[in-house]
Amino acid sequence: MTATSRSLRLAGAAGLALLVLLHTPQTIIQAGGGARLDSQYGMSLAIGAAVLVAVGLGYRLLSHLVPRTADHQLVARYISEPFSAVAAAAKLISYVIIVAIAAGFAVSSLTPLVGPSSEILPLIQAGAVLLLAVPTMLGRHPGARLIIAALVPAALAVGIIIIGGLVIELAGGLTTPPETTVAERTPGIPWPLGEAVLGALFPAAVLGLATERSFGEPGGRRIATRRLLTAIIPVIAGIAGILYLSHVTALPPATRSPSVLALAEVFFPQLAVVIIGLTFSLAGIAVALAAFTQVSQLMRQLAADGILPRHIAAADAYGSRRVVVAVIAIAAAGAVYLASSPLGGSTMVVTIMAVSMVLTMAALVARARRIRQQSTALAERRDAARSRTAGLILGAVGAAILALSVAVQPHFTLVGAGALAIPSIALLVLRRGMGRIGATLAAHDLSVGRSLPTRVHAIVLVERLDRPTLQAITFVRATRPSTMAGLVVDVDPVATDKLTSDWMAADLPVELTILGTPRGAARRPVIEHVRSLRRSSPRDIVVIYAPRVVSSSAIWQRFFVSHSTPALLSELKLEPGVIVAEVPYQIEDIEEL
Known part of the structure; x- marks a missing residue:
């Protein structure tokens, strides 16, 4: 690497x-x-x-x-995070224009x-x-x-x-x-x-x-x-x-x-x-x-x-x-x-990198000012004075480049400024959003959310009693939940009857729950059933296990065996107190007939 x-x-x-x-x-x-x-x-x-x-x-x-x-880290530390997003976007968009020029x-x-x-x-x-x-x-x-x-x-x-x-x-x-x-x-x-x-x-x-x-x-x-x-x-x-x-x-x-x-x-x-x-x-x-x-x-x-x-x-x-x-x-x-x-591409790169240089040199000057205020070491203060002078000179050079670009090529300067503004705003919004999410998820009180649930209800989603389903049931039984049941929605009565007979023939020590389907809706009955378990005891949690057939063999095999209920699982993940888990079943290689 x-x-x-x-x-x-x-x-x-x-x-x-x-x-x-x-x-x-x-x-x-x-x-x-x-x-x-x-x-x-x-x-x-x-x-x-x-x-x-x-x-x-x-x-x-x-x-x-x-x-x-890096430049954007220096800007974030000594100026502000919004300007650091601009400094980071400057190099990213400059490479974009380099691609365009090449x-x-x-x-x-x-x-x-x-x-x-x-x-x-x-x-x-x-x-x-x-x-x-x-x-x-x-x-x-x-x-x-x-x-x-x-x-x-x-x-x-x-x-x-x-x-x-x-x-x-x-x-x-x-x-x-x-x-x-x-x-x-x-x-x-x-x-x-x-x-x-x-x-x-x-x-x-x-x-x-x-x-x-x-x-x-x-x-x-x-x-x-x-x-x-x-x-x-x-x-x-x-x-x-x-x-x-x-x-x-x-x-x-x-x-x-x-x-x-x-x-x-x-x-x-x-x-x-x-x-x-x-x-x-x-x-x-x-x-x-x-x-x-x-x-x-x-x-x-x-x-x-x-x-x-x-x-x-x-x-x-x-x-x-x-x-x-x-x-x-x-x-x-x-x-x-x-x-x-060709001059248009060069003007945009020069303009964007001049903005980056001005921000970096401003951060260097701010760093030197902070060192001169806080440090008493002679060597550090001497380096700070030298860096302040260099930052002011190079910042002035960057500002002069921007002024020249605006004066002689305002069209391409405006295009470059717009190209820089779009990723800068995107990075700033993204960074603020991640910061707000992080602040929301921060554990200010370490005692909150640590009480154990009263019971754990395990539900295995069942379509047919095949090897993936049997393996999922076996694995779930090994977790020792408080209650356990297989769950099927009666979309096709013939398939449901066959599943019921197979279930009884297998003599599984697990209850099979059959839900009716109003007007062919397969997801809503499952969600309502899970909600009813939660309403009866809010301190209980429900774990939904879904058998998933996976294959690392030929692409055509993966195409045919890739069946699951992703929409249902996605909706269940939004329910409070519900855990969704997939039980993978690795299919063996199938020889072509």
Whole structure:
């Protein structure tokens, strides 16, 4: 479990790094709605790299001060629980948008091969997101080796494009730019450099997303950011190389295929471009699958932290996580459709992670203030002063990013805020509901509810006198109840007569109670009979035993033997003083005739 979680996280981190390398140049190049920004590529990338380093240093400080505390836990401890739900939802919804970006990139990389029109491309991308969610919904996660095997060809292809492009550029063998499309302007201040900076901040947002370990890994919750920064420096160098080639080739701001693939169309023949596009598409699929895996791991971690129901943290709680993953997949498909441009997806991730960073840094400042108020140790007060300064600076950086996003991309900022608000409200309502239930169930007086019942009435639900019923009767007799009876509802008089004769022939030392059925209602007579037992002596309890045939053999056997009375049992569970128990009977393997 530990090694698997770590290897999947490392493979997912490699996928995020490759996605940053492939996606960031596209957002910078396409900023401005078609305006040429090649003279400002360097400035926007430099600002993005500076923010990346600042974010890395901030999370490095957090890994030193609170290595075993996640961002949402820090926010809950030093600010409030409602804001902690926002911090937790920020990472969850960021992974959702990462899935959308990766799936969109995988589909758009196939344009040299199939060439879907720009009108239906978002629909195809949304469908790809839903399709990629199926393995996670089925509890099947791709192995780390499979993910790496899909990423390596794409990484090599990027290296070939950059190195080959530089060689071709030095040899003077450039061809005409690829076919372009018209980029639509979005509402906001027409500041192309600001949009390019938003695109260049995507690596910093992904860095903040990848600073915590996966569920099940040993050690602290946080990862040493030095390793993350060391791994992302080559990515920044690759982005710079792609932007340089885009400048020297006069690559149009809007192309039918991703910008890095458009460079391949400039440098290489069509067959090579198709092969590179296939490698990029496989890499996008691998990144989306890895992101879905991280979503599942993050849900388990949030369940262990008490934000989600704790049973979701169990390794075999596939059903509960399947519902959440299905909702997330639908949300990711909607994000693909709403983020009509690469810059839209980047803006939403940057905005959401900026909110998370502002909350985390506010919690860090509150922590430093509390330490300075309560501690007299000089070293602790010095660390608190340093963390307060860092928190204020990085909080201001996060606020500036939010202001820039609102100014130049208000549409996608609003979409990102809405995407963050929905899971935040859901987590907050869920957490408050669980808190109220817990407070209601808390045992304030340990003497209440400890008096033993006067008598225990055992009732075995009977349909026919077969082996499961006989086993249930034997087991119930072994519990030594005060009274015991078999109970059948006379729905079919012929079947009831046969059951009565079989019961007498078996000479069972148990009374058989036969209830009439008004107008064919099979459940109501049983419930009324149980209530009558309770009314006669409220301090008695009634235990209902239902024989259940189970099979671990072939699926067709399970289909035919899966018969019970679930609706009746569900209603009986709501009756006070009633216990419902199932007596499983393991059917032997049935040989096919």
